[in-house]
Amino acid sequence: MEHIQIAIDGPAGAGKSTIAQMIAKQLGYTYIDTGAMYRAITLKALKQNIKLDIEDNFEFVKETSFEFIDGALYMDNIDVSKNIRTHKVSNNVSLVSSYINVREECVRIQRTIAEKGNVVMDGRDIGYIVLPDADYKFYLTASIEKRAERRYKDNCTRGIKSDLSILKEKIRTRDHLDSTREHSPLKPAEDAIMIDTSELSIKQVVDLITNQIKEVD
Numbered sequence: 546m547e548h549i550q551i552a553i554d555g556p557a558g559a560g561k562s563t564i565a566q567m568i569a570k571q572l573g574y575t576y577i578d579t580g581a582m583y584r585a586i587t588l589k590a591l592k593q594n595i596k597l598d599i600e601d602n603f604e605f606v607k608e609t610s611f612e613f614i615d616g617a618l619y620m621d622n623i624d625v626s627k628n629i630r631t632h633k634v635s636n637n638v639s640l641v642s643s644y645i646n647v648r649e650e651c652v653r654i655q656r657t658i659a660e661k662g663n664v665v666m667d668g669r670d671i672g673y674i675v676l677p678d679a680d681y682k683f684y685l686t687a688s689i690e691k692r693a694e695r696r697y698k699d700n701c702t703r704g705i706k707s708d709l710s711i712l713k714e715k716i717r718t719r720d721h722l723d724s725t726r727e728h729s730p731l732k733p734a735e736d737a738i739m740i741d742t743s744e745l746s747i748k749q750v751v752d753l754i755t756n757q758i759k760e761v762d
């Protein structure tokens with residue numbers, strides 16, 4: 546049986562994960578946060594104290610297991626959902642996710658998950674690399690100011706201390722690194738529907754997307 550695939554891409558703080566999660570819940574699909582996988586690999590590398598700037602040090606990814614259960618990511622059977630949100634992980638994940646050996650393994654696992662059931666998958670390269678034949682593709686954007694504000698509020702909710710202007714600079718740097726890297730840079734698929742979420746509430750974006758899906762059905 547063919548499964549339904551919904552791809553949601555965009556830069557950090559555009560609202561992807563909250564929105565993707567809500568859509569998955571509404572539709573009864575599995576939500577896959579692909580950024581969480583790159584974060585988890587970064588966390589594992591930091592814990593192992595390996596040099597992050599040597600790509601060959603990331604061969605361990607092939608022996609690492611990943612599983613999404615109720616939206617939480619389990620790496621090697623341990624729930625890492627909280628530990629992957631630290632500043633240290635955020636500051637290093639762009640480098641780690643730029644490595645081709647890391648990306649190939651992540652993409653392979655993401656495609657395997659999508660073969661098993663209906664998914665809403667969010668990331669940077671879902672619409673044009675991971676699931677190029679996805680039934681629906683959306684690309685969410687928002688101004689840097691709005692995205693920084695959202696990350697700031699997100700961090701407050703998670704109990705992580707942060708500074709708004711530093712967050713803004715970090716988002717700018719991460720955008721630059723993610724969109725200029727050699728392998729699968731952040732960019733919209735040619736057939737993605739673009740949504741600027743700067744002035745929209747979460748509910749408005751969710752409604753926009755679910756209405757699109759209903760229209761095509």
Ligand code: DC
Pocket residue numbers: 557558579580581583584638639642643667668669670671719723
């Ligand atoms: O969505 P996020 O901010 O948690 O993602 C963390 C990093 O992972 C982001 O800086 C870029 C990378 N990433 C990627 O390269 N490809 C994806 N499909 C998802 C995330």
